[in-house]
Amino acid sequence: MAWIGRPGDSRSRRNGRPRRQRWPQPNSRRLCPSMAEPGPELPAGAELIAGEAEVDAAVRVWAERVNAALQGEHWVLLAVMIGGMVPAVRLAAALRRDLVLDYCHLSRYRGREQGGEPVWLRRPPAELRGQRVLVVDDIFDRGTTLELVRGACEAAGAAQVLTATLVRKRGSAEPGARAPDFCALEVPDRYVFGCGMDYRHHWRQLPAIYALPEAG
Structure with missing residues (x-):
């Protein structure tokens, strides 16, 4: 966790010990509740649905399954920007092999x-x-x-294409849609953000996953 304040700054210490930044607890919307000044807040009603520890554990299992399935050498890991950037980096770091990293950019939400x-x-x-x-x-x-x-990718002549997503929504897929070959977590059919997913272009960097209240 990051230190708050500069070394020697009395505002960053309590009882002689550096004060640490904490991520929000399940019942808190404050991003940095330990800061003296009010921190940025999550969207109203946001609910924690997968904490940092749960995400970390799921990513480890996800990476093990992917690594076991990648036969042969010379794999290209293609991140789908922007949301795929964070999970792609995490997955690439956990895979025990050499990879060529590249990206494509296909957008549906554009802040909506x-x-x-x-x-x-x-x-x-x-x-x-x-x-x-x-x-x-x-x-x-x-x-x-x-x-x-x-x-x-197939039209570009790729010899083999496998797909992996960090999360999958329950019951939201179009009829006949092919599921990803690998998925780390399943989430409810709500608007979710964090771990690469955004809320109006913000909060992609959160290490946990949150959901907005259900509509209606």
Whole structure:
């Protein structure tokens, strides 16, 4: 955890010990409740649904399953930006192999709480021809994004395409949508953020996963 204040700053010490920053507890919306000044707050009604320790444990199991399935060498780990950036880095660090890291950018939400039509901002690179590709995204919701990225990789000539998402929403997928090959956590069908997922472009960096209140 990060220290608050500079060394020697009396405001950063209590009883001679440095004061530490803490992440929010399940019943707190304060991001840094130990700070003297009010910290930024999570959206009203946000509920913790997977704490940092639970996410860490799930990522370790996720990485073990992925690593066991990646046969052969020369895999390309393709992050789906922006949400896939955080889980892709975490997964890449946990995999015991050399990887080529690359990305594509396909957006549905663009700061909204409801997904729209997907828009390509960067397609998978042409250099994927003949390569084994592991696509990593933050969430499997309707399945539209993952299907488009998988199809684009295959169209680029990838020899093999596997998919992995950090979370999967329960019961939200379109009929016939192919589920990811690997998934770390399952979450309720609500708007979730943290661990790469955003709320109006914010909070992707949180180490835990939160959900907004159910509509209605």
